[in-house]
Amino acid sequence: MTATASAVTAAFGQASADHRAALIGYLPAGFPTVPGAIEAARSVAAAGADIIEVGLPYSDPLMDGPVIAEAVHRALTSGTRVADVLGTVEAVAAAGIPVLVMTYWNPVEKYGVRAFARDLARAGGSGLITPDLTPEEAGPWLEASDSCGLDRVFLAAPSSTDARVATIAGTCRGFVYAASLMGITGTRDAVSGDASALVKRIRQHTDLPVAVGLGVSNGAQAAQVAAFADGVIVGSAFVRRLLEAADGDPGTSGDAGMGAVRDLAAELSAGVRRAVHP
Secondary structure, three states, rough: OOOOHHEEEEEEEEHOOOOOOEEEEEEOOOOOOHHHHHHHHHHHHHHHOOOEEEEEEOOOOOOOHHHHHHHHHHHHOOOOOHHHHHHHHHHHOOOOEEEEEEHHHHOOOHHHHHHHHHHHHHOOOOOOEOOOOOHHHHHHHHHHHHOOOOOEOOOEEOOOOOHHHHHHHHOEEEEEEEEOOOOOOOOOOOOHHHHHHHHHHOOOOOOOOEEEEOOOOHHHHHHHHHOOOOOOEEHHHHHHHHHHHHHHHOOOOHHHHHHHHHHHHHHHHHHHHHOOOO
């Protein structure tokens, strides 16, 4: 199957036509509940996010900081499984929202690479972001994503050599994920100064959009990143809002959580729109 332009590609195209960066929101499936995660994703999109990343909860989240790790732990403890992740993708995509799954590789390999690609495509998902999968080890996924017309997003880091950046950029489809700093996920007081340089390096090797993740937590930071990147990825800040609401109302994020993520999405959306985008 020849890959056609995905909903994610279309979202980046629309953002570019609007002379702004795309806003990408990450939320783990199953937190605060499976229906709650779906509602949160739809709320974030309704308030201005262009693309949603649905996190697949995994028991050994190497890149996740304490906020996302806690939410993932609660999702797993409540019984969230891969079927719930695919159901979340289907429900969010059915609302007309472009969806990618962010996942470590082990759950996909255990599920079966071809089967996962098939079921993700059937659910309306656009592709995968795989933070711990290297292009050299991605042969089965490259074949499966080609056969199902799915995007594949790999991560480049500030420490990546130019040759490494070229390999990563050449393997991606949809966009390239630029990790703005070394280390785990989480909000930061300031955006890493390495981010802009990394985006420039990636652009030397591809015409794909480049989105920056790790550390953005407010509208001012979103505007800062949107001035040099094609996309702004926000995860921990959204999850923190849901955690705070869930801790105030055990077992659910309730209306407070949905209102909190909507407010944050609106602030971030305004940020990417006020930036002077290249």
